[in-house]
Amino acid sequence: MAESNHMTGRRILLGVTGGIAAYKTAELVRQFKRAGAEVRVVMTPDAGRFVTPLTLGTLSENEVHVKIFLENKAGSWTKHVALGLWADLFLVAPLTAQTLSKLVDGACDSMLTAVALTARCPIMVCPAMDHDMYIHPAVRSNLNTLTERGVTVMEAEHGELASGLIGQGRLPAPEAIFEYASALLIRLAKQRGGPLAGKRVVVTAGPTRERIDPVRFISNHSTGTMGFELARAAARRGADVVLVAGPVSLETPEGVRRVDVESTDDMHRAVMSQHDVDIVIMSAAVTDFTPAQPSDSKLKKEGADGALELARTTDILADLGSGKKDGQTFVGFALETDNGLENARGKLERKNLDWIVLNNPKEDGAGFGTGTNRVTLLARDGRTVDLPLLPKAEVAEAILELAVLNKALEDLDPLA
Numbered sequence: 001m002a003e004s005n006h007m008t009g010r011r012i013l014l015g016v017t018g019g020i021a022a023y024k025t026a027e028l029v030r031q032f033k034r035a036g037a038e039v040r041v042v043m044t045p046d047a048g049r050f051v052t053p054l055t056l057g058t059l060s061e062n063e064v065h066v067k068i069f070l071e072n073k074a075g076s077w078t079k080h081v082a083l084g085l086w087a088d089l090f091l092v093a094p095l096t097a098q099t100l101s102k103l104v105d106g107a108c109d110s111m112l113t114a115v116a117l118t119a120r121c122p123i124m125v126c127p128a129m130d131h132d133m134y135i136h137p138a139v140r141s142n143l144n145t146l147t148e149r150g151v152t153v154m155e156a157e158h159g160e161l162a163s164g165l166i167g168q169g170r171l172p173a174p175e176a177i178f179e180y181a182s183a184l185l186i187r188l189a190k191q192r193g194g195p196l197a198g199k200r201v202v203v204t205a206g207p208t209r210e211r212i213d214p215v216r217f218i219s220n221h222s223t224g225t226m227g228f229e230l231a232r233a234a235a236r237r238g239a240d241v242v243l244v245a246g247p248v249s250l251e252t253p254e255g256v257r258r259v260d261v262e263s264t265d266d267m268h269r270a271v272m273s274q275h276d277v278d279i280v281i282m283s284a285a286v287t288d289f290t291p292a293q294p295s296d297s298k299l300k301k302e303g304a305d306g307a308l309e310l311a312r313t314t315d316i317l318a319d320l321g322s323g324k325k326d327g328q329t330f331v332g333f334a335l336e337t338d339n340g341l342e343n344a345r346g347k348l349e350r351k352n353l354d355w356i357v358l359n360n361p362k363e364d365g366a367g368f369g370t371g372t373n374r375v376t377l378l379a380r381d382g383r384t385v386d387l388p389l390l391p392k393a394e395v396a397e398a399i400l401e402l403a404v405l406n407k408a409l410e411d412l413d414p415l416a
């Protein structure tokens with residue numbers, strides 16, 4: 001699964017229609033889930049004869065949608081719009097001749113066909129049927145029409161068919177569909193314009209949480225705002241962005257793939273599992289200490305002496321920095337109350353960074369929980385750039401321009 005890391009955080013809407021090959025979609029859902037994608041499923045009513053909504057709902061860990069109208073469920077009819085907006089890819093597999101003709105005609109008689117009309121994301125279809133149907137001029141013409149409309153058609157395979165005949169019409173294996181969908185999403189990301197088109201960016205944001213017992217944890221005041229703005233700014237410049245977020249309550253920026261994590265270990269794993277990364281921006285306020293012995297049951301006050309033995313968490317950025325490859329850009333953050341420049345430069349060297357963003361939580365309008373920040377950027381080559389107090393969204397824009405795109409301060413639009 002060479003492309004699997006490109007699926008992290010992707011939102012895949014799988015449309016299943018009523019053909020015998022529908023049974024293969026159970027494995028397809030697992031492939032996407034294993035690769036870290038979020039999966040939702042829509043089925044035509046007939047698809048349920050071949051694979052049950054319960055199976056696909058269990059595997060996808062999401063409710064499966066079949067009907068447009070659900071009795072006694074207010075607001076359910078707008079789901080087709082919500083699903084279409086939610087998805088990064090609408091993948092219809094298997095696609096029967098019947099649903100194919102409905103897609104061509106713009107029919108809207110089930111949740112699946114309604115979603116096809118409202119989806120703003122790319123659509124990929126995997127037609128599967130008996131050989132004679134597959135080569136029929138009506139089916140070929142319908143597939144051509146979809147292709148002309150920008151739908152990606154993955155042609156069926158040649159092989160043994162359910163009818164006992166041999167010919168083209170078989171649904172490809174789940175692994176093959178998965179790889180095809182991955183390659184499609186990568187190609188589309190590269191086609192997006194912008195100075196960072198084709199670049200893979202990992203941004204971390206928010207705090208991490210270290211568990212003391214089932215009800216208590218160690219963490220900090222980070223809200224994640226700075227990291228989310230950085231992810232947004234990178235996506236706007238065309239990058240393929242994975243945002244690894246600690247526990248925060250923020251909306252995922254448009255076009256950004258998000259992975260939610262809780263502990264430092266989770267964040268470490270999520271970051272290290274990304275491959276072919278060009279740029280890492282580590283803005284998370286990683287918790288530096290973790291209880292040496294987290295407890296599975298709630299600790300009682302009685303009998304405790306109040307001391308909690310702590311151990312250091314993994315330094316994610318230092319681990320990344322030690323394996324840094326040519327052409328990669330690593331940006332770290334330093335939150336310092338004293339000797340800021342000296343400490344930040346020390347971290348930049350120790351963690352093998354290209355840039356470090358220094359801020360002081362004691363300054364008015366800087367640090368956690370404010371909408372603004374006042375930062376100084378330090379480069380590996382010795383440059384120091386002081387930015388004025390700015391809204392975090394503008395700080396993010398400036399960091400992208402200066403540290404990632406290597407522009408000079410004079411070339412930026414006037415800062416407040």
Ligand code: CTP
Nearest residue numbers: 282283284286313314315316317332333334335
């Ligand atoms: N960082 C990290 N993993 C950690 C701690 C920090 O990846 N376990 C990253 C932060 O996301 C930040 C940078 O390292 O980009 C600097 O973090 P900071 O906590 O300020 O530095 P430390 O090296 O932990 O030093 P100290 O807490 O002693 O100031």
